[in-house]
Amino acid sequence: MSATLLASISRLSLPLHQQHQLFLKQLPTRLQPLSRPLFLNPTIIARHKHSMTPNDNFALPVPTKADAKVLAEASRSTNSTYQFLYFPMHGRGELTRTLLVFSGAKWEELPLDLSVQKQQLPFKLIPILYETAPDGTILELAESHAIERYLATKYGLYGSDPYSTHKIDQIYTSTDFANQLFWQRVRWAPLDQRIEEAHKFYDEILPPYIANHEAQLEKNGGNGYYFGESITLADLKSAHFIDRVLFMRPKGAKEPPFSNEKSPNLWKVLQRVNGHPAMTAWKKTQRYRDLDAGSLNFFQF
Numbered sequence: 001m002s003a004t005l006l007a008s009i010s011r012l013s014l015p016l017h018q019q020h021q022l023f024l025k026q027l028p029t030r031l032q033p034l035s036r037p038l039f040l041n042p043t044i045i046a047r048h049k050h051s052m053t054p055n056d057n058f059a060l061p062v063p064t065k066a067d068a069k070v071l072a073e074a075s076r077s078t079n080s081t082y083q084f085l086y087f088p089m090h091g092r093g094e095l096t097r098t099l100l101v102f103s104g105a106k107w108e109e110l111p112l113d114l115s116v117q118k119q120q121l122p123f124k125l126i127p128i129l130y131e132t133a134p135d136g137t138i139l140e141l142a143e144s145h146a147i148e149r150y151l152a153t154k155y156g157l158y159g160s161d162p163y164s165t166h167k168i169d170q171i172y173t174s175t176d177f178a179n180q181l182f183w184q185r186v187r188w189a190p191l192d193q194r195i196e197e198a199h200k201f202y203d204e205i206l207p208p209y210i211a212n213h214e215a216q217l218e219k220n221g222g223n224g225y226y227f228g229e230s231i232t233l234a235d236l237k238s239a240h241f242i243d244r245v246l247f248m249r250p251k252g253a254k255e256p257p258f259s260n261e262k263s264p265n266l267w268k269v270l271q272r273v274n275g276h277p278a279m280t281a282w283k284k285t286q287r288y289r290d291l292d293a294g295s296l297n298f299f300q301f
């Protein structure tokens, strides 16, 4: 038996978070620092194998082939169950997991092995969400933003008319733009430039973002919601962004300018979202902590 095979088998008998840590330790040093997007790095992908139990099989649900009416009907169900395929870290899966938690739906993670599963995925990328409606119809949902908007629509977090949906989408898109800059400039920065890049991000990118969003929130009375008196996709998106910027502060970097003093309205949004009972419970789970550890390890924070 080859040494590589032996190493893989012994890794599979470990709890998921330890498998992930081990996986990261085993990465060839030439791939570090991680300064290129994951999807450009097939060697990482091929080696990013892990499973929930040693006996997992990696077969994916088979989407139902049916006419549009049947699929449309299935998509209207608010009583569906879900299976989610993504890496054991937050990344592009974070908001989908949160939406599943908020919806109160039954959901689980699927074991991941892209070397087996990739070719079956519509865009050959994850995250992917499989929805099973009560009549057994299986829908395959791809592209993180499209999945998020789909779930938000289904569970009443995405406005009730085209204009209110558009207003929520403005916030979502504006925050997404800032978030993408955070990924490109800070998360993927070469390790020796990360603090400098983080400071530039805090000093140059965040102040106009904060000023604009504080003003938007002020229009709603500064009550900690972008719109009305309840959480929408806009609040979830911005709260996640702030949460990640605070969580993924490079060691040795100064504090990002998100606080009660520096961004009071955004801070309230963060408190509203993190203080929601579903979110509080989710953040306390071992799974959530494992995802935190997965993100920190993967990005070497």
Ligand SMILES: N[C@@H](CCC(=O)N[C@@H](CS)C(=O)NCC(=O)O)C(=O)O
Residues within 6 Å of the ligand: 038, 039, 040, 045, 091, 092, 114, 118, 124, 125, 126, 127, 142, 143, 144, 145
């Ligand atoms: N636009 C896609 C991007 C998805 C994407 O880049 N996924 C990465 C992980 S975050 C992936 O699947 N990488 C695996 C690969 O490239 O083989 C989305 O938002 O869902």
